[in-house]
Amino acid sequence: MRKAIKTLAIILLAVTAFILKPTDTRAEGTGKEYTHNFTTEDLTDSYFTITGKTTSGKGSVEYNGLTLTTALKMESSTLIQFEARTNAELTLVFDNNFNGYVKVSKQNVQAENGLLKVTVHEGTNFIAKSDVANLYYIRLVEEGEQETSSIAAEETSTPKETTTEKETVDDAAQITPQITYGDLIVFFGLMVVAGVLISDCILRRL
Numbered sequence: 001m002r003k004a005i006k007t008l009a010i011i012l013l014a015v016t017a018f019i020l021k022p023t024d025t026r027a028e029g030t031g032k033e034y035t036h037n038f039t040t041e042d043l044t045d046s047y048f049t050i051t052g053k054t055t056s057g058k059g060s061v062e063y064n065g066l067t068l069t070t071a072l073k074m075e076s077s078t079l080i081q082f083e084a085r086t087n088a089e090l091t092l093v094f095d096n097n098f099n100g101y102v103k104v105s106k107q108n109v110q111a112e113n114g115l116l117k118v119t120v121h122e123g124t125n126f127i128a129k130s131d132v133a134n135l136y137y138i139r140l141v142e143e144g145e146q147e148t149s150s151i152a153a154e155e156t157s158t159p160k161e162t163t164t165e166k167e168t169v170d171d172a173a174q175i176t177p178q179i180t181y182g183d184l185i186v187f188f189g190l191m192v193v194a195g196v197l198i199s200d201c202i203l204r205r206l
Helices: 002-019 181-205
Strands: 022-024 033-037 049-051 054-063 066-074 079-084 088-094 101-104 107-110 115-120 123-129 133-142 153-156 175-177
Touching (some): 054 088, 054 133
Antiparallel strands (some): 022 175, 054 153, 088 115, 101 107
């Protein structure tokens, strides 16, 4: 009888541990965001490798709450390289009236009203000249990142003084135990079976 009770106790403990196992409930958005603002950072960046010349005095562009007054001149010698860890969405901000093409890795992509959005693949990517343009801002969001900000680009005549800070944000993860109704049914079912077996053992001893 003691052996039977011990076996049942081990089984119940194992089932309880399985039911109460921690479940990862973190959000799917675990990617990272990389940006480059030519107005505040010129050609210096720790993620993007930038070769080219910047220009100012061409007016300003409003994007996502920023006033951009310095741009990278898209010329034959201009090259921007970066290494994407996953597939990612690339956003490039140009003059508001730019509707030309830009070479992104192996494809020519057309901008629309100063904005260009394209998906780039994992690995080495580059941005180069196709049509003459002025590039004010770069934004790369890796796959999984949840975007919450609105995007707008508007050309204005009066520059404003602004400061920006480049951030890389990881979504918080919460690990919590999860119990379903199915798990409870299995647990209580095993309890009933255990009770029946124990009662049977007791009756056999009498």
